[in-house]
Amino acid sequence: MSRAPGISGEAFLDLAAESVPFVAALGCRIERFEAGALTIRLPYADRLLRPGGTVCGPALMALADIALWGLVMSVLGRIELAVTTDLSFHFLRRPAPVDVLADARLLKLGSRLAVGEVTMRSDGDPHPICHAIGTYALPRDTAGGAAGTPAPGRPGVDRTGRSA
């Protein structure tokens, strides 16, 4: 996949942290930011722990939500109004008390909906600790004001949306 158009990973994180203080508190960092594929690091912090010395579920869920927002921006550029419509999590293994890495990729980019998948792992261990999949509703004027008329040649994602 090619470099993301219109917004850099740092610009995305700045926007997210500035807009949503709850997100800023996580202190995420971008490891990779391509059009339709990215990796975000959630630094380990004592305040994110839960009983058992493991990163708590709400921190992982916030991380997935940020990653999905980033996925949409990585392809469409700065969009403040995109909203999550559904988000499903499966918690697979106990996270280690270390940084969490979230790998996200776009599964679909339609004119009205985008679907992305996030797989999280503890730094240094390839096994997934959490899987998330969710849908974003895109603003009507996405893609240059022509929702329903996908721009040609957008890299790395297929726009043959099934439905919306």
Added chain:
Amino acid sequence: MSRAPGISGEAFLDLAAESVPFVAALGCRIERFEAGALTIRLPYADRLLRPGGTVCGPALMALADIALWGLVMSVLGRIELAVTTDLSFHFLRRPAPVDVLADARLLKLGSRLAVGEVTMRSDGDPHPICHAIGTYALPRDTAGGAAGTPAPGRPGVDRTGRSA
């Protein structure tokens, strides 16, 4: 439903806040705490907002996770080791910039798994803003060491689990 056995709503919240600082930061309050049914209030706070002046998704997701943990404790008493295995959200309406109320109820309590549902609304408006449903894996020695042999007379929940 009757009063929850073994743990009060306040004791539950204290335990949750003490164990998980990330959760403590939300400042939730218990409005109702019965065996298998409860209501938790998430007080409005500027730091929970997202663009558009609405309560951000991660705060709602954290609220649902707390509510599900509370549901399990409302029936089984203090359990620190229960863990969420899956959690699915549908975001239905833009939350107003006011407190959020989460009504949660247990749909199933088996010997190994519990399933609960959470419906969230903005204070003063009956329409749902978010729906969550998820599963908790219960520790093996839940229900007095007799998993699979439901205790008689447990109020308000059916223990005829389908599977687990």
Added chain:
Amino acid sequence: MSRAPGISGEAFLDLAAESVPFVAALGCRIERFEAGALTIRLPYADRLLRPGGTVCGPALMALADIALWGLVMSVLGRIELAVTTDLSFHFLRRPAPVDVLADARLLKLGSRLAVGEVTMRSDGDPHPICHAIGTYALPRDTAGGAAGTPAPGRPGVDRTGRSA
């Protein structure tokens, strides 16, 4: 809720059975068909069983999908192009070898998306056996060609969609 506008429950089922033979094979019957709320009966049949003498999961999933389609039609009238975008199931109890009743209700009807919930139970037992929640993407010209401009006075559902 009032009677569904524009289409009757029987007309809906005929349309569904005629359009989708796989669905016709289930032989569903309408028990209630109001705007935004309905009940569908899946008659017991040996061919729907799975090991253990219980109704198989795929039959329950097909039933939920039909119910969601019916929900949309119960409010918007005949719509052939609506498509499910996501659908999440929790299987709660082993179904008895009897008819299954699916109670469905609309949680949201926006200009672009509808979200509905389905709770299934074995006939004669009030405990839920399966919970489903899912989203439908509505055709662009829904609601009289004015997507985004909800028709006034539509009974039984709130149209203040959050997003889409």
Added chain:
Amino acid sequence: MSRAPGISGEAFLDLAAESVPFVAALGCRIERFEAGALTIRLPYADRLLRPGGTVCGPALMALADIALWGLVMSVLGRIELAVTTDLSFHFLRRPAPVDVLADARLLKLGSRLAVGEVTMRSDGDPHPICHAIGTYALPRDTAGGAAGTPAPGRPGVDRTGRSA
């Protein structure tokens, strides 16, 4: 991954078709059957169509359910009592009127729960048409009667379950 222990793909399909007539009606075929990873083909048939000339959702959901059951058997051998506890679908693109291929892989195999992911595509097109993820509750005596004590050397899956 290595060959599945204890059961072949054909034996699995025979068992599934024999046990669940509803599944037999789909006429699925095994393309690949390894421990923790498999591919199942759903042959195109007019009776599976829905309006628009595309394979209907219930057929895709049944296919995912079969694939998850197969995943569990591919690792643990013949298990009749495993049951799905949750299953979430995202429908991504309109299926073409051709065979559907479902690629499934195990994300987690714990002592009590298994989680698998299924990605479906139309034959001849690499883009995903449907994504499913779900959980199976395993019988208590799985893995030789020693739930919680993973058998050594099981190929292709990590058994360090987080929770159950």
